[in-house]
Amino acid sequence: TWSWLKMSFTGALEVLIEMKNQDVKFTKDTYVLAFAICYKLNSPESFKICTTLREEALLKGEILSRRASCFAVALALNQNELAKAVSIFSQIMNPESIACTNLNVIIHIQSNALENLIETLTNAAEGNLSKFVKRHMFSEEVLAKVREKVKDVPALVAKFDEIYGKLHVSGQVTNYSLDAVLCYTPRDKKSHTLLLNKRMVSRRTFRPLNQSLLAE
Template identity: 50%
Template sequence: MPRIMAAAAALAGSASRILRKIIKGSARLWPAVTAAPGCWSCSQGAKRYLLRDNAIGLQQFQEKKLATRRLIYEDKDSYFRNIKEKMEKKELILRNELKILLHLCQTSDDVEIAKSAIYRYHSENRTMAFGDYKFGPIFMRLCYELGLEVPAVELIKDETLYGFFSDGQSFALLMDMLFKKGYYEDAFEVLEEMEKQHVKYIKDTFLLAFAICYKLNSPVSWKKFTKILEENQFQLDTLPRITYCFAVAFALKQNDLEKAQYIYSLIMNPDSRLCTNLKILMQIKSGALEETLKTLEAVLEENTPELVKKTQISEQVLATVREELEENPALLVRLEDIYDQLKASGKVTKLTLDEMLCKIPLYKEYYKKLSTERTVSLRTFKPLQSVLKTE
């Protein structure tokens, strides 16, 4: 109907004017785009579990907690009372005592006692921390399990505890927890704190750093992102694909096409929906109009088996392409035809690029559903202990 109305209104004009009005009328057939320009919604939009389960180690931590409760001869409350008495008498807190204490914590009140023990232990063993047992990841997994990001940030930034969180894993766990909850500013401060304490980057750090900077999308985060790229060039060729995708997306957000193209070239296997959408954005922003349409046609021509996931193009990415083709009627008509065919074959998605980047992986959604539905033991039919619940 929009095409017919537009054509009828233009009959009195010249042939070129008729063509332009028909093309502009066809725009009404495209879905409305409500997100911010550039194919990304606001920075507080979709959230993602950045680290995989094996990197977080929550299941193993909960199993260790269960084993610890079985091994100690006294009940939990008695053990906590004994630790509090030792601290009141200014007696030494031994390494194994602190380890057991952290694995017995089940509430925020328990964590407050554990915090006092950590301060005491570190003050007594500060000079012996090098090469010793790492308590940082244990405490961060405990906070992760209980959703206690405030004490986690408090302790990791406390100068009196410098050296206690001396590993990249502790910082990664905290940044992931903050990112998942949408606390991007706090996560950025933890990243800065990591550098302040001269803690070395691990692979997970790059993913977290790029994702945090992408979400903030500020001059400060862009400066930090650029600095990370410049100082870690030799480590940038072995990162996971999603890490590069966050970096490419951020560079595009900042209109640095050259940097986006360079980072994209580092991706060993760009055969994914996200990479295809990023490629199309880079092509259209570079003025390669013909190449952009050829990429879309290649997606259209893909013969994907029924059980294999199809490559899908974001409606917002297609809307961006359309905006760039406004002044080229012939290519715009060709794009309209491609769009109709993509739509008919199920190769167009309503997901924005931001939602693609931050989509919770399917296995995470599955376990999240299990943890929501299952509150009773399948073996005893009694309520599950908090330590046994799935993440």
């Protein structure tokens, strides 16, 4: 249930704050975790904590990952802090991820920049058709928000319906919600490979297993 999850998130955030108070250095992953927890709590207080942590990190010259920034943007949008969301988003170095794509749509919706939004969606649907070019993916949930926003503007809703169809045909629509996209953790192939490589070494002789077996 949410009450249990909220208690868990709150407890985890308290631990992270205590770490910060003890001057424990945060890694990039620690910031991702902290911002994700703040995003999940989605309260004025968690927004304030997220903002403070982010500003302190930037003052120290630390580089925040795109993923951490996405959680900060999403939280700002959920708290109706549009200017803050736009500011954070503008500082993301490479906003080409599926999370960034959909957050950008939400920013346009909240900014009432509907014509620019339709243009952005059009470019995504009618852009380079090469299979070698990574295409933007849109959440069905986010596109539903677009349609709700443009439904009272006949010219825009007709254009949106046309674009929506093209996006579906080209496989650029996912059923994952924005929350699921933000929280998705890809499997780390590199760490998996390293683990396999480590297991190929004999613990007793510290030689490759094939050499150890031959020696025995």
